[in-house]
Amino acid sequence: MPETISDPTADAHRARNADTFLYSPIEARESGHLAVEAPHAIYWEESGAAGGLPVVFLHGGPGSGTSPRHRRFFDPALWRIVLHDQRGAGRSTPFAELSGNTTQALVADIERLREARGIDRWVVFGGSWGSTLALAYAQAHPDRCLGVIVRGIFLGEDAEVDWFMHGLRTLAPEAWRDFSEFLPQAERGDLLGSYMRRLNDPDPAVNGPAAIAWGLYESRSSSLYPNPDLVAEMTGDDKALAISRIEAAYFVARLFLAPGQLLAGVPAIRHLPATIVQGRYDLLCPLEVADRLHRAWPEAEYVVVPDAGHSAFEPSIARELVAATDRMAAKLRS
Numbered sequence: 203m204p205e206t207i208s209d210p211t212a213d214a215h216r217a218r219n220a221d222t223f224l225y226s227p228i229e230a231r232e233s234g235h236l237a238v239e240a241p242h243a244i245y246w247e248e249s250g251a252a253g254g255l256p257v258v259f260l261h262g263g264p265g266s267g268t269s270p271r272h273r274r275f276f277d278p279a280l281w282r283i284v285l286h287d288q289r290g291a292g293r294s295t296p297f298a299e300l301s302g303n304t305t306q307a308l309v310a311d312i313e314r315l316r317e318a319r320g321i322d323r324w325v326v327f328g329g330s331w332g333s334t335l336a337l338a339y340a341q342a343h344p345d346r347c348l349g350v351i352v353r354g355i356f357l358g359e360d361a362e363v364d365w366f367m368h369g370l371r372t373l374a375p376e377a378w379r380d381f382s383e384f385l386p387q388a389e390r391g392d393l394l395g396s397y398m399r400r401l402n403d404p405d406p407a408v409n410g411p412a413a414i415a416w417g418l419y420e421s422r423s424s425s426l427y428p429n430p431d432l433v434a435e436m437t438g439d440d441k442a443l444a445i446s447r448i449e450a451a452y453f454v455a456r457l458f459l460a461p462g463q464l465l466a467g468v469p470a471i472r473h474l475p476a477t478i479v480q481g482r483y484d485l486l487c488p489l490e491v492a493d494r495l496h497r498a499w500p501e502a503e504y505v506v507v508p509d510a511g512h513s514a515f516e517p518s519i520a521r522e523l524v525a526a527t528d529r530m531a532a533k534l535r536s
Contacts, residue, residue, distance in 0.1 A: 228250065257282065380415070
């Protein structure tokens with residue numbers, strides 16, 4: 203399908219609150235923990251219509267976890283909404299744990315969760331790292347997918363990791379300078395390795411400040427407009443260590459993916475209905491990456507949002523994600 207350039211109305215363009223476009227808050231109907239591979243147990247929850255179209259929400263990071271706000275991308279009268287926190291993230295246990303924490307393990311966990319919830323097939327929805335995981339899962343289990351919705355595309359390739367660690371200084375020099383200069387001069391030659399060592403130090407006096415510095419760097423680069431709430435969320439004690447430690451470990455392991463793996467695997471899922479939503483001014487996951495995915499998957503709807511960066515809760519991104527889930531529901535119910 204051809205590229206779509208999102209054309210917001212004047213009011214939507216001026217809006218600065220994603221709540222304008224999200225569905226109303228809802229409570230979870232069921233929740234629990236699913237034991238997967240020791241020592242991990244992953245938190246899961248269901249909301250929306252018990253008999254609705256199943257959808258699994260895959261959060262970013264890796265390590266960021268889910269929040270009640272993530273339920274609101276979906277019409278609760280139409281969707282059976284399944285959220286879960288990946289290994290080491292959110293309410294999953296143990297917190298910020300790296301052992302057994304790989305892309306392949308997370309894909310297997312999604313499949314275990316599908317089986318445990320008695321779901322035959324579902325739509326896979328993910329943004330940022332969640333888009334990576336969504337593509338990896340769909341390619342491993344295309345027969346279990348009804349469709350795919352991805353946002354803020356990250357393919358997990360070396361150039362994307364290098365962009366995060368170094369390239370961002372061309373567009374966010376202040377944030378990158380604070381990120382790099384958190385480290386002593388002698389450690390700045392290997393930013394990723396130096397952060398990895400500090401984040402895995404058992405002493406909270408060492409890993410805590412490093413986690414906050416990492417979270418501050420990422421959150422300052424996540425939205426087109428300054429978002430102090432996002433900065434506070436990603437630098438809080440309940441999230442910063444999981445995000446930074448798990449992200450750094452995945453970056454060191456090159457996301458546990460072979461070079462070019464996800465683009466090479468697109469033919470296995472090209473038959474599925476899909477939407478790609480991308481902010482034109484996404485600093486963390488540049489537009490060029492989404493463009494490459496769309497060229498490999500021309501059948502997918504491709505929505506470039508002209509007034510947004512990376513965060514799913516940028517107003518225009520939220521609007522387009524809700525529109526995408528509405529379109530997907532209409533297509534699957536027709």
